[in-house]
Structure formats: C-alpha cells, structure tokens
Amino acid sequence: MSDAVPLANDLFLRALRREPVERTPVWMMRQAGRYLPEYRAVRAGSDFLTMCRTPELAAEVTLQPIDLIGVDAAIIFSDILVVPEAMGCHLTLDEGVGPQFPTPIRSAAQVKALRDVDPVTDLGYMLDALRLVKRELNGRVPLIGFAGAPWTLASYMVEGKGTKQFAVAKRMLFEQPAVAHALLDKLAVAVGEFCRAQVAAGAQAIQLFDSWAGALAPHEFREFALPYLARAAKMARSTGVPVIAFAPGASWALDEIADATQADAIGVDWHIAPQAARARLGDRAVAMQGNLDPCTLYAPINEIERRTHDMLEAFGPFGHVANLGHGILPDISPAHARAFVQAVQQHDWSRSAHAAMRDEALGASA
Amino acid sequence: MSDAVPLANDLFLRALRREPVERTPVWMMRQAGRYLPEYRAVRAGSDFLTMCRTPELAAEVTLQPIDLIGVDAAIIFSDILVVPEAMGCHLTLDEGVGPQFPTPIRSAAQVKALRDVDPVTDLGYMLDALRLVKRELNGRVPLIGFAGAPWTLASYMVEGKGTKQFAVAKRMLFEQPAVAHALLDKLAVAVGEFCRAQVAAGAQAIQLFDSWAGALAPHEFREFALPYLARAAKMARSTGVPVIAFAPGASWALDEIADATQADAIGVDWHIAPQAARARLGDRAVAMQGNLDPCTLYAPINEIERRTHDMLEAFGPFGHVANLGHGILPDISPAHARAFVQAVQQHDWSRSAHAAMRDEALGASA
Numbered sequence: 001m002s003d004a005v006p007l008a009n010d011l012f013l014r015a016l017r018r019e020p021v022e023r024t025p026v027w028m029m030r031q032a033g034r035y036l037p038e039y040r041a042v043r044a045g046s047d048f049l050t051m052c053r054t055p056e057l058a059a060e061v062t063l064q065p066i067d068l069i070g071v072d073a074a075i076i077f078s079d080i081l082v083v084p085e086a087m088g089c090h091l092t093l094d095e096g097v098g099p100q101f102p103t104p105i106r107s108a109a110q111v112k113a114l115r116d117v118d119p120v121t122d123l124g125y126m127l128d129a130l131r132l133v134k135r136e137l138n139g140r141v142p143l144i145g146f147a148g149a150p151w152t153l154a155s156y157m158v159e160g161k162g163t164k165q166f167a168v169a170k171r172m173l174f175e176q177p178a179v180a181h182a183l184l185d186k187l188a189v190a191v192g193e194f195c196r197a198q199v200a201a202g203a204q205a206i207q208l209f210d211s212w213a214g215a216l217a218p219h220e221f222r223e224f225a226l227p228y229l230a231r232a233a234k235m236a237r238s239t240g241v242p243v244i245a246f247a248p249g250a251s252w253a254l255d256e257i258a259d260a261t262q263a264d265a266i267g268v269d270w271h272i273a274p275q276a277a278r279a280r281l282g283d284r285a286v287a288m289q290g291n292l293d294p295c296t297l298y299a300p301i302n303e304i305e306r307r308t309h310d311m312l313e314a315f316g317p318f319g320h321v322a323n324l325g326h327g328i329l330p331d332i333s334p335a336h337a338r339a340f341v342q343a344v345q346q347h348d349w350s351r352s353a354h355a356a357m358r359d360e361a362l363g364a365s366a
Numbered sequence: 367m368s369d370a371v372p373l374a375n376d377l378f379l380r381a382l383r384r385e386p387v388e389r390t391p392v393w394m395m396r397q398a399g400r401y402l403p404e405y406r407a408v409r410a411g412s413d414f415l416t417m418c419r420t421p422e423l424a425a426e427v428t429l430q431p432i433d434l435i436g437v438d439a440a441i442i443f444s445d446i447l448v449v450p451e452a453m454g455c456h457l458t459l460d461e462g463v464g465p466q467f468p469t470p471i472r473s474a475a476q477v478k479a480l481r482d483v484d485p486v487t488d489l490g491y492m493l494d495a496l497r498l499v500k501r502e503l504n505g506r507v508p509l510i511g512f513a514g515a516p517w518t519l520a521s522y523m524v525e526g527k528g529t530k531q532f533a534v535a536k537r538m539l540f541e542q543p544a545v546a547h548a549l550l551d552k553l554a555v556a557v558g559e560f561c562r563a564q565v566a567a568g569a570q571a572i573q574l575f576d577s578w579a580g581a582l583a584p585h586e587f588r589e590f591a592l593p594y595l596a597r598a599a600k601m602a603r604s605t606g607v608p609v610i611a612f613a614p615g616a617s618w619a620l621d622e623i624a625d626a627t628q629a630d631a632i633g634v635d636w637h638i639a640p641q642a643a644r645a646r647l648g649d650r651a652v653a654m655q656g657n658l659d660p661c662t663l664y665a666p667i668n669e670i671e672r673r674t675h676d677m678l679e680a681f682g683p684f685g686h687v688a689n690l691g692h693g694i695l696p697d698i699s700p701a702h703a704r705a706f707v708q709a710v711q712q713h714d715w716s717r718s719a720h721a722a723m724r725d726e727a728l729g730a731s732a
Binding site: 165167170171173174175214217218219220251252272273276293295298299300303307325329331 | 531537539540541580583584585586618637639659665666673691695697
C-alpha cells in the first residue's frame, strides 16, 4: 500500500529488505510495556484488555517507547489472544494469574462452533488503534502490526492458560490430530486475514509470533506448527509489506521456517549465537532480527554496550534488525533499555571488519 | 568399585561404554513417579520429602518400575534439591506449589554461610536407600545415582522456587557475577562429593541433571553452567562408574558438554532429532541417551511403537540408551509406558540397515 506521509526513518524497512543501511535499526519486543513508568501510569487506570480494546490507550502506550527510548520502529500495543477471543473464546485476564480461556477447546464440536473472524467488525478496535498511531507517528518511524501464529494460539485455546509444558495441547496432537488440524486450519485463515486487515489499516510490516514453537519436537513442529505459520505468513506477504516470522525455541528450524514461510526476516531468539543462526540459514536471502538475551539489560551499562556491540558484529551490518531475543522484562530500568538502543544506534561500524563490505554495498565512491 | 553380586542384565552399562549389546537398553526419567498407581499409593501415606528421607519408602518406589514396567535400569528415588538443603537452605514442598526455598540466596554473605556438605552425615538417608535398593535388586539391573548440576541448583537457590525464565537467578549472573561464581564453586564440590558417596553406597552409574541449562544463552552457559557441570562430572568419573551428563534445552552445546565433562554418555532432550544430535557430537567417542518426547506416550500404542522404532533406527544400535527426552508425565497410563519399554526391548534390529554393522561388531561368525 502507498503511504501518504513519507518516512523520515525507514532503516527498519530497508534492513528487512536487506537493502544497505547507514546504521542497524533497533526496536524491542514488548517495548510498550511495564518497564516504563509512563506505561504503568496508563495501566494503573485500566486493565490490560481494556487498554487493548481502547484505541486511544493502545495508541498512547504504543508511542511511548518512540518518544522515551528512541527506537526505530513502533509495534502496535495489543495481545495475540485477541484472535481466539474474536472467534468466540471468552478471554479473562486477572491480575497475577495471566490470560485464561475459562472454556478451553477440547473437541471437534467446539472447533466447529468457532466463528469465522471478520477483522473489520470483530477486531476493529485494533485497526482503529493502528490508524491512530499511524497518524500520530506522522512518518517518524514505521509501524509494525502483529499476530500470534496458529499453533501458539491453538495451544492456548486447548490449555485454557499458559503452562510450562503444554502437555494438554500436545496430548490433543497425539490423541486427536484431526481435531487439532481443524483448529489450526481455522486459525491460519483468521490470522492471515487479520494481518491483511492490519496492513490495510496502516501497518508497514507484520510480525508473526509462534511463541510456543519450542513446546514441539521436530516431528510435531513440522506437522502442526510450520505449515500453518507458513499459510498465515503467505497471506500477510500478499499485501506487499515485509513479514517477520519469529518462532522462539525452534532455532534448529530457522532454515525450514525461512523456506516454508518465505518471510522477509526470521526472528532469532537468545538461545542461539548469531553466527550459528546465520550458518543455519546458509545463503538464503533472508534478514534476521534479534537477539540479545533480555536479562543482559540487568548488567551495568558498559557491559550492555559491550554485549550489544558484540552482537552487532556477529550479525554484521546487512539484513539485521537489532532486537532482544525475547520481550523486555518488566523490572529493567528504562536507562538500561535506552543504553541498549543507543549502543546500536551509535555503533561505529567503521572500526570493524564489516565496514569495507558495507561501504562497497553502499557504493561509497571516495 | 567391585560389586559382590554379578549383574543379570548389564545392557545399560555396556551401552554407556559403547560396547556391543544384543539389544538397546531402556529406562525412563522419573520412572518412579505418579503415573504408577502403586507409587501414588505410597505417596498417599507420606509427603514427597518424607519419601525421599525414608530409605524404605524411597527403595520401594525405586523398585516399582523394575517389577511393573520392566526397565533395564533402576534410578534411586530422590530429588536434586536435597543438596542445597544439606547446605543449609531450608526446603519446603507444599502440595500444588512445588519445592521452595523460603529464604533464597541473594548475597555473598549468604553464600559464605552455606555449609560444606558431608554426604555421609548430611545425606545418609539417600545412601541408605541406595544400599537397600542394591540389595533388593540383587543384580537384576544396574542402579543409577544422580544429582542436580551446580547451575540448576544455584538457580533454584537464588530464585527460591521454579520459574519460567529464571530472571532473578540470571540477574545475579549479570549484576553480581562474583557471588554467582562463589555459589557455583561450593555447589560443584558438594555435588561431586555426593556423587562419589553414591557410588561408594552402590550406584553403578551417575546421571547429572542440568535441568535449567536452557535458561542460559551460550555466553552464560559457558561461563556459569558448563565449567561447574564439568567439575562435578569429573569428580563422579573418578570413581570409575559411567557418567551421563544431561543438560536439557542446550542441544546446541552437546559437543561442548561432551568435551568439557568427558562424560561417558550425553543425555539428549526431545527438542532435537537424533541425527542432529549425532551430527553435533561428530566422531566423539560418547554414548547418547534419549529422546522420545514424553507426550508421545499419549498416542495410541501402535503409534508409540512406530515412533519408538523410528527413534531406535535414528540413533542406531551402538552407544544408545533408549529413554524419554524428559521425565514421564504423571497422567500417562502405565500400559503406554510399558508399550514404549517393550517397543525398545522387542525391536528387531535384523530388519534394519544397522543389522550388518551390529553383527560385525558382535563378531557374528556364521
């Protein structure tokens, strides 16, 4: 889609497309979150789901890290579980308990009864929030939309809540694979359509989160997660905006994820060294996003800088979007988050072995 | 050490030493556990810690899976947290809450105050249980002793309880690395001495569980987990019995674990395909143990058999101890557990491509 307002900072989009960039762009997963006092102030007045459903509040916290931390992209504030909710799964979110579906999905009849999602009518509040943020950003940085991938949403819907092992959801894969496939099939369509609607509402990139990919062994990942992630990703890609596929805990599958999804970029979690991720992806023309361990931000600032620079050098200057390898933790100080972002933005590539490579690709003429 | 009673079934020990075996041996992590009605009957009369501390009860449940499921090795019933408890960390275990240290370790002074463990006086109940089991086994199958690895114990001691992310423990690694190292150092000695004492009490193999290895990124794993796992493993190996090092969630490091620990066998979790594990270990002379996803036991029996045979073929007939890739889940039916064990024990290697290899190594002459 064409955007009325040109971007002042399009580093993020260019890095996703593996175009030369003057410096590596950076944002943080969960950057609109509890580590910011300004976020907690908004949150004090509204519960989490109300914030998701109120475009003005969602927009306000989405914009906070742009102003306060200086990241190179905004990601709309929302939750991956809004899709199952729109399909008819009643969602609760009690303080200290986390999101729950009081009536988990366990049968073919329940899957059949799930509604087809019309994003415009069912998830209009998030589309409104995207429009509002887009207007207020006014071209400062690109805006990312997102959705949970089908396996991750299905595992929540079957469990009814977050767990360590997802044994109930996995039990369905082994005991009732046909029911699982029917559920995943519905979810792939809903997620894909939702991504398309987000782009129509102004999202300039889409990230798909297969957050519970790591709960699956290779065989089940290939049967129950990857094909549905790929379907949703392809629907998102059909809009023309870049798509990031992130499946934490499945580093062994980075190559398969790249091939199946044809995503522009692959999210890399903190469990794997950047060099190992690159080796796994081989010479595939795909960007990478990641992957500093969020706990690194507990370290003193000079150590954060050192680790961030090591990470940048390891990924190299092309086709890399700097990020954490998981969401920022709620008890990180904003000063440390800022130190990470600034360490990326101020990194002097000219000192490194990558500099020549970059200069060549930028077509430096003198 | 020399054992008075010769073993009727030493397949497990021979496989660990990569000696030829007539068939692959099999046992299951957490095989003395809640999936057995006979275990639940004992558990109904005593809480978990009382069972650990009462040699007769620990021995009774240790022997159950030998009689009921027919596994090829016994593993002493206990808990990895008995070591921190012996060091002076008060341990509680409330129903539905899990093990907790009400006073977690957060400071250098607390680390300094931890007691040096004398296994004979402080953990004599487990040594007594080993002696009792050894006598009652009477050579039927080998007996495995075990301990938690230093990082895993330290992370529990610092958190005070199990968590998803171990962010408090990791915060210590980044904020107070010297305190973490002091704690890990004490633990390595305590764990190593405990392993030696278990062998003196009759254990014929030792497994070290670095259960929370997966909470660490490569850099921290190499600094805070691997060197201490290696120290404990070397102390255990000095007894002459085979040692298995299991660090679930760190499949990327199988080669480094093998090199650093010099363990006889490396545990392989279910996240990685057997072929990928073998490739990671290269031509190192090390056995492998694993790795069926415990959730596979939810599947119908014919599917369990098929998956188990696929796993056996993938590992091959040498230097492999069949096991699950994590502890057996409490809601698995004993019939399904038995199906897994029997699928290993009845596997007909002669149909497979591995048969010729095995026959050659066994020196089949006609």
